[in-house]
Amino acid sequence: MLHVSWWKTVLIWFAVLLSVLLAVPNLLGDQQLSSFPAWFAQRKVGLGLDLQGGSHIMVKIERGDVVRNRLETVVGDISARLRTVNIGYSGLTGTGQKIQLRINDPAQVEAAVNALKPITSGKAEATLSQGDNGALIIDITDAGINERVSASMTRSLKVIRNRIAQLGVGEPLIRRQGADRVIIQVPGLADPQRLKNLLNQPAQLSFRLVDQSMQVQDAINGRPPAGSEVLFSDDDPPVGYLVQKQPLLSNIDFADAVAVSNAQNNDGNISVKLTPEATSRFAQATANNLGKNIVVVLDDQVISVAALKTAITTGDIDIPGDFTAQGAQDLAVMLKSGPLPATLTTVEERTIKPGLGNETMRSGVTACIAAGIFVAALMIGFYGLLGVAATIALVINIIMVLAIMGLFGITLTLPGIAAIVLIIGIALDANVLIYERVREEEKKTHLLVDALRHGFNRAAATVADADLTVLIVAAILFYVSGGAVRGFAATLMVGVFTTFFTACFVTRSLVDAWISHRKPRVLLAGVRSGIFDGANIRFMGIRRYSFTVSAALSVATLLAFATVGMHLGIDFTGGSIIEVRAKQGVVDPANIQSRLQNVVPGDVQVDRLADRLSAVIRVHAQQGGENAEQSAVTLVRDELGKDYDFSRIEVVGPAVSGEISTTASVAVLAALAAILIYIWLRFEWQFAVGAIVATLHDVILTLGLFVLTGMEFNMTGIAALLTIVGYSLNDTVVVYDRMRENLRRYPQMPLPILIDASINQTLSRTVLTSATTLLALFALYIFGGEVIRSFTFVLLFGVAVGTFSSIYIAAPVLIVFKLRPDKFQAGGENEGQAGGDVQSGKPAV
Secondary structure: OOOOOHHHHHHHHHHHHHHHHHHHHHHOOHHHHOOOOHHHHOOOOOEOHHHHOEEEEEEEEOHHHHHHHHHHHHHHHHHHHHHHOOOOEEEEEEEOOEEEEEEOOHHHHHHHHHHOHHHHOOOOOEEEEEOOOOEEEEEEOHHHHHHHHHHHHHHHHHHHHHHHHOOOOOOOEEEEEOOOEEEEEEEOOOOHHHHHHHHHOOOOEEEEEEOOOOOHHHHHHOOOOOOEEEEEEOOOOOOEEEEEOOOOEEHHHEEEEEEEEEOOOOEEEEEEEEOHHHHHHHHHHHHHOOOOEEEEEEOOEEEEEEEOOOOOOOOEEEEEEEEEHHHHHHHHHHHHHOOOOOOEEEEEEEEEOHHHHHHHHHHHHHHHHHHHHHHHHHHHHHHOHHHHHHHHHHHHHHHHHHHHHHHHOOOEOHHHHHHHHHHHHHHHHHHHHHHHHHHHHHHHHOOHHHHHHHHHHHHHHHHHHHHHHHHHHHHHHHHHOOHHHHHHHHHHHHHHHHHHHHHHHHHHHHHHHHHHHHOOOOOHHHOOOHHHOOOOOOHHHHHHHHHHHHHHHHHHHHHHHHHOOOEEOHHHHOEEEEEEEEOOOOOOHHHHHHHHHOOOOOOEEEEEOOOOOEEEEEEEOOOOOHHHHHHHHHHHHHHHOOOEEEEEEEEEOHHHHHHHHHHHHHHHHHHHHHHHHHHHHHOOHHHHHHHHHHHHHHHHHHHHHHHHHOOEEOHHHHHHHHHHHHHHHHHHHHHHHHHHHHHHHOOOOOHHHHHHHHHHHOHHHHHHHHHHHHHHHHHHHHHOOOOOHHHHHHHHHHHHHHHHHHHHOHHHHHHHOOOOHHHHOOOHHHHHHHHOEOOOOEOOO
């Protein structure tokens, strides 16, 4: 037996049983789950928007609005305080965060400074300085504005939640990101434009009196009276009104708002209920201003005007205006939720039509099942009953991944499904490592039980090293990414832990049970993986040629990268991607192109998809900032809405695209630095340099693939790059681990021969691992659907290149940097007797 103690066995299978229970909700429908306790139903893995459809929108609070509002408040406060103490002043103006005024009587300057102390002391939101001849300068500090932005964000979050809650959608996710942004994810939303309208409109509604003291045009040409301003209507052309700044009613006076729609003509109107105090005040104000005109102002725009013929004494008021049924309903929602303290600008949008998300989900599940069948057949074909044990452990591994994701609320995205497929390959790699080590140990000891015990124990460290390299890369990707790519990283991190547990504990427990029941004497009779046993391939004999070819390809790639460049996606350049589907017949790209060229500013590219029913429209980044990007999408909708359904919309504004570019670069550099440090600590500096050189080789050639094929390079491409880095290092670490072991055993052996022997010893594992991973990714490429096909193609290329570099790049670097075997002589004699024939100087193959 493997001597797995009973309490360890109990803990292992208790963890497996608990994982099964936690994963069961994923197999049940919502109706079935309704009969179970809430805590049990909540363990179901949530689906990302790319798998169930919906909208992901990131909005940014406009700091300029906060500054402007604060400036107006402080200017008004200064004026009120100086009038209260009868101090004359002139030239009170404000620009940006600076306010200037002049005290008329220099003798009153000190009194004015004392009167303004409540504004300029305390939390230091503003500072006051004195100039010549009674001049005072008040600067609103950045710290004060930051505090106001934070307060506005807190208020905005509350308003956003109230507005979305009244839409009756599923379970939206609303969370703050950074100092001035909010992420809103609404699953199953069929109309993202309505959501954006609700989010982007402050909904500051007021009733104001028209100022009849002068003509509007005179106020426009000159200067309006103090306390009044010119506002315009939304007519075409707009009409100007001179209105009083002080409102008769504002949002704070509305106790409730109700929309009433007319089904016959799709019109709507809104009725607001005033608070008791506002009812009394408004009755008196209207009675005192009979015959005058009153306007309704929404976000500094006049939406209606009416004459006051009678006093309005009731608390119920109909808001006059030309509203559609949905427009009236949305405005009622906004009025009940309260106004936003500042404008929210949409800086990123990713919307998937619910039906398209369901199709993507089915494709992903099919790909996972196909990948599992492919690799299981390969493992059972090569390892027999041990392959069956590995397959059972693989199933348990996937169950544990789903259980942990449900337990911690990790959302499954389409790239997350790709991560599960990759986990299948990594998990089988761990089992291959163990089984190949067991085969070697059996050749030495000729005792199956000892071979299994030593094989599992000695392979565990190698499995840990290989998994940790993937974990480092996944953790960095998780930290710097967001959305679906973060789901990929989170799923991959979970898979690393479950892979180590199932490979080193579950598989061992299964094999222990098999040995206890069947008591086999030998292992090799049922194993067919020794196709490279006895191989003596001189890999290092052609290292100069492989180095030369690789260097030439890398230089050519860098030249192509510098001259031709890559096709950067909107994640890095900004812009929009819109996928449309023809309502009737096949899509006509030429027609779409010609129609949009006259409507949308800038370059527009239209590509028809393989099904001939859909097309992808790429609108390049617009001049004019975040709002210009949203305006371009609106123009496309208006032009094509009658003939096409909109399946997918992605919009990335310049602020977000710039940040993504920076974080992507930092992610790649951080991954390389972390790997360099880790391998340096675990091995020697020559190994770290070799790993980095091999990794750079893989990254450069993969970038060359993007240049050569013209594939779009976006944040998913960064995820593919980092995954390739992790996988390549996984392979490299396994080879390095065997080299280090042989350096301890055979310190006198020439380094090129020792490297060749180490590679030959791990060749079966390398070939089987690459084959299983490639099979899994091939299944994803075939069945995973169009959306993820390019991502999978890059991973297929990267696995092949990573396998090559671990042999022909990472290993020869040790010779170039003259790795000295004497560093590994400590304990070399014991290691040699345990692992091979030291007398002959021949490694066990």
